[in-house]
Amino acid sequence: MAQSALFPTYSRYPINLVKGHGSWLWDDQGNRYLDFMSGLAVTNLGHAPEKVKQKVKEQLDELWHVSNLFQIPQQEQAAQLLTEVSCADAVFFCNSGAEANEAAIKLARRYHQKIKGVDRYEVITFEQSFHGRTLATLTATGQQKVKDGFLPLPAGFKTVPLYDMDALQEAIGPHTAAIMIEMIQAEGGVYPVEPEFVQELSKLCQAQGLLLIIDEVQTGMGRTGSWFAHQQYGIEPDIFTVAKGIASGLPAGAMLAKDYLREAFSPGSHASTFGGNPVAAASVIATLETMKEENTPQKAAEAGAYLVERLKAALDGQPFVKDIRGMGLLIGIECAEPVAELVAAGQKNKLLFVTAGPNVIRLLPNLHVSHEEIDQAVDTLAAIITTHTSKEEAKL
Numbered sequence: 001m002a003q004s005a006l007f008p009t010y011s012r013y014p015i016n017l018v019k020g021h022g023s024w025l026w027d028d029q030g031n032r033y034l035d036f037m038s039g040l041a042v043t044n045l046g047h048a049p050e051k052v053k054q055k056v057k058e059q060l061d062e063l064w065h066v067s068n069l070f071q072i073p074q075q076e077q078a079a080q081l082l083t084e085v086s087c088a089d090a091v092f093f094c095n096s097g098a099e100a101n102e103a104a105i106k107l108a109r110r111y112h113q114k115i116k117g118v119d120r121y122e123v124i125t126f127e128q129s130f131h132g133r134t135l136a137t138l139t140a141t142g143q144q145k146v147k148d149g150f151l152p153l154p155a156g157f158k159t160v161p162l163y164d165m166d167a168l169q170e171a172i173g174p175h176t177a178a179i180m181i182e183m184i185q186a187e188g189g190v191y192p193v194e195p196e197f198v199q200e201l202s203k204l205c206q207a208q209g210l211l212l213i214i215d216e217v218q219t220g221m222g223r224t225g226s227w228f229a230h231q232q233y234g235i236e237p238d239i240f241t242v243a244k245g246i247a248s249g250l251p252a253g254a255m256l257a258k259d260y261l262r263e264a265f266s267p268g269s270h271a272s273t274f275g276g277n278p279v280a281a282a283s284v285i286a287t288l289e290t291m292k293e294e295n296t297p298q299k300a301a302e303a304g305a306y307l308v309e310r311l312k313a314a315l316d317g318q319p320f321v322k323d324i325r326g327m328g329l330l331i332g333i334e335c336a337e338p339v340a341e342l343v344a345a346g347q348k349n350k351l352l353f354v355t356a357g358p359n360v361i362r363l364l365p366n367l368h369v370s371h372e373e374i375d376q377a378v379d380t381l382a383a384i385i386t387t388h389t390s391k392e393e394a395k396l
């Protein structure tokens with residue numbers, strides 16, 4: 001095959017997917033796959049959800065793009081809907097998770113420097129976290145592998161071990177502006193953060209005048225069984241970020257904050273050419289309206305409980321499986337060994353899923369997945385794991 005004209009930033013699977021509907025994808029050979037990765041927690045309503053498709057088509061017939069220098073009623077409505085299902089009062093639209101986190105970091109700095117008049121700019125994050133690939137967000141990310149070869153990194157970030165309150169207290173200084181955390185370290189291996197720690201963190205931020213930023217890029221939009229994962233932790237962040245599932249597959253992201261942070265961004269202080277454009281905003285509106293009508297977060301909670309119950313029953317007594325954990329439909333299966341071969345075996349058996357670190361299988365079906373589809377995925381997965389372990393035993 002001729003050399004690709006693309007940068008080799010991805011090691012791509014040898015599959016060419018050409019069509020999607022609900023939980024199913026088809027390749028150019030006519031093979032049908034059960035999709036338990038959802039484009040990495042993006043197609044939360046399944047592929048080509050009818051209402052979103054209609055609304056986006058209608059918008060495409062009217063107007064594609066207009067500058068944020070004009071009124072954009074679709075963007076107003078999308079923001080309104082997001083504030084109705086969360087503790088946030090103000091929304092900034094962008095196009096991705098990394099950009100949403102950039103906006104959060106910029107807002108935190110600007111709030112302290114312009115509203116409070118203090119020299120606070122530093123953001124503290126946690127080891128094993130993931131916050132994106134821009135220079136600021138990869139610096140915030142608590143994983144060395146994303147930083148390799150990109151020195152020097154921007155100043156103003158510190159990373160401490162999760163759950164280490166002493167290290168955190170020590171890291172907080174006169175220049176600390178915010179603490180940023182995911183409720184589930186998803187890329188880091190699907191580790192839900194302990195509620196007591198999150199609650200302590202929230203109190204600490206309030207006591208010390210620091211902003212709590214929650215990265216909900218993967219956990220948000222119903223994925224974990226509530227609109228946003230932090231709603232299950234009994235806390236309210238000052239700022240949180242969303243992207244992946246927000247527009248059912250169109251590129252969109254958002255940074256959301258409490259009312260007292262609104263004035264920290266004045267006209268000209270932050271911007272995005274495409275952010276919240278009419279087509280993206282129409283998709284956000286239709287995604288949120290569908291989720292409300294269908295009670296999607298509740299559905300994700302129920303389907304997630306069923307999936308975990310079925311996994312536990314099917315994989316019980318498998319020494320290869322060390323742990324099954326997660327929230328809603330963000331589920332990790334920690335294994336005794338690397339699982340890359342299992343991903344390939346899944347694809348051979350027409351089941352698509354991803355990893356989260358070398359040893360963890362990550363399951364991310366769409367939030368309207370049926371019990372029959374869950375049964376089928378669990379049966380396939382159990383068969384793959386059994387075959388894999390007996391092959392490994394034969395090698396000994």
Ligand SMILES: *Cc1c(COP(=O)(O)O)cnc(C)c1O
Pocket residue numbers: 095096097098099101130131132133182186187215216217218219243244
């Ligand atoms: C995917 C992800 C990001 C980055 O989002 P992009 O849209 O790829 O920039 C940031 N934070 C978390 C928790 C993510 O899962």
